[in-house]
Amino acid sequence: MTRRHPMTLRALALAAVACFAVPLAPMTTFGQEEAPTEEVVVVADEVADEAPEEGSYEAFMAGPDAAMFTVNNLWILISAALVFIMHLGFSTVESGLCQKKNTVNILFKNVFIVCIGALGYMFYGFNGMYPGDFNGFFAIGSPIANSFSGADIAANMTGEYADYTYWADFIFQAMFAATAATIVSGAVAERVKLGSFMIYAAILVTFLYPITGSWEWGGGWLNSFGGEAADTTGQFIDFAGSSLVHAFGGFAALAAVIVLGPRRGKYSKDGVKPILPHSLPLAAIGVFLLFLGWFGFNGGSVLSADPQGVSRVFVTTAMAGFSGGIAAIAMSWITLKKPDLSMGLNGMLAGLVGITAGAGAITPYGAVIVGAVAGGLVVLSVLFFDKLKIDDPVGAVSVHGVCGIWGTLAVGIFGKEELAGEPISFMAQLIGTLSISAFAFITSFALFMLLKVVMGVRVDAQEEEEGLDVAEHGAPAYTD
Template structure:
């Protein structure tokens, strides 16, 4: 009986188990098996040639929407990390921006982003898309949308990719925290998510010029977006920070750095662990199916790279700063995650540990370097996503067999575009309405000056 049950399709097995638990015999269960009849009808409707693989399609679609939910959870991680590493007087502002980013990101991705990101028959530089239509036009329950390699429905594909879309603006949000004008950031982030990120992404994932490098045989390889997502956000953040300038009092005239401490390290730690958790959806969902081989490998390389990044950052910062710095340790975990994202499906477990560890070392020196040149990034987003994104993408050529020149060309192309696009949009907004709050508003805190409310009621 055990062997028989294992061979049965999932819904049929569920029906039989349910029947037996209710005290029925298999024979009686077969007579009243409504779920079995429904299953057989569904198999017949999708076509007999698809029947043996229908369970795989169903499980893959289920995994896709779970992965999308995990990526959504990353936005909570970004919100709490940014809030924790900044001053308490700016907490409402940080949280408000994150609410705006995920909301506008989802809407713009439906209106213009998805069909810009994936323009269909496309081999060029820029294609501006239109509103999504009926993504279940093929029936919604068949392989007609993407076949074995994209085992999901059209709506499953959309919602997974939509959760990615807002990440680029969220990266910028942390870098410009505590002094950016809210209205200016809202306009900037909308344009960045709707057009900047999706245009750059179409070069790689939408059939554009990056996917055609070397005739497609030695094309640019970026599994889940070390460059196309994280690198784009890091380069865009650098441009915005350069225009915005540092926070008041961050750097003295003699060049020394005056630390502006975050108000809640517990919040920051919770944020990083939420991001770590969500990254299993970010990378795991990029398998685009529930194919057990790649999925298990991706989960393993993702976890090991993060752990190696955390350890390397701890050891490096301890040696350089003479104290075990928690913020560096947290950014080390994220550095490991960004470093593995481009090659999580194509490198060995040993390679993933090396990639994550190198990322953990890099991020410490990158954060120190940007402070020395007076690039004020309160959360280290430029270092984590921008700098480690470069390393992770190039590392795929070293450890995963990708073409080194294609990887370098891809990094240069995406980073230059992201920087120029961000610099232009943020610069135009600055010229029209300004992008920075006044010194008085910055001193008072953006919670009061921009929102008229405080995050914490200290009188209760």
């Protein structure tokens, strides 16, 4: 091998530098003159002199509040994404706790629910739930804005609207909306007609859910409960939806289950015959996905990226979920004489549902108590409904309905006014949660009965025995 002479290497290096430097140097070619330097400076000065119009979106984003606004808005969007992940959690929990012959059917319903829920909320629900000035009980919905122009951009896309934009507000709330129908999906699993359920879910999430939502979050009668005497009677508080989302879905599910009836063979004169879940690993994955999503569900409901507020809500949410799981494990071990995994999983969800109303108003140690009560309560509730022969394959009525009411009442017991920022009253919490639950039950019962009369809501015995994957979809989830 021959070593190159140092001078040769130096010459090659200089040649390489020259090759790269020549194209970068200013050049004058035939028919093209070098641009005058002075004109470029003048143009730059002219651009620098152009300031954004006062009050415009551009002016706001160039101002001192833009950075915090951007962070707040980003957190709302991240929270919306976390709540969306919860729909995957619901899908896996429901399918895992049911028989494998109905897996495709359950997954299909969850796909439909999140799609129709978001679209229905876009075309009607959002403006029906947040109408602003209305009679306090009901508002006609309408499609959301399609775009903004002129002054509307500043009014809807800056701090003039909120600590986040109109679009962030909508997509965050849209992810919430579909949850109510998803809760019902698990309760009626394994025997409901697909077409009937799809119509039911579309009506529930598009037209019924926004009504009770407007009562509190839309500035309705519950939001102003107590009027001028609010300092003595207190305000109704539901931070992220123990009642407005979970109890609503839970009691809508209870009505549907009563109309639908239990699965065949579940109850007999000899008692309850367990219908075993086909995949507890899938159910466990779903619960942990839901737990993850709950940090967006509750954390995003701070409606800003306020460090103190979001941090505390994360802690109260997590501790309630953990204590709910421990309490449910203990209660199931005592009552069933064995540590039941499905009860432990539902206990975690029960604790999360329980703290949702008071995540911003209850201290971390108070959250542990709220979650523990919810975890014990969910086990007793599941056993109670079984005694009544009300068949709920996934425990949705107990987790969301019963524990949703408990969580709302817990604000009146453990809530701190200095944290809530408004007066707290147990009576206001009781009236609010019972009103929402009663509305959900009555309207859901009427809707499901109407569908039963018009088109039927239950598959026949042969289809139920065969499984809805084949009967409704023509394809099983598993081929072995």
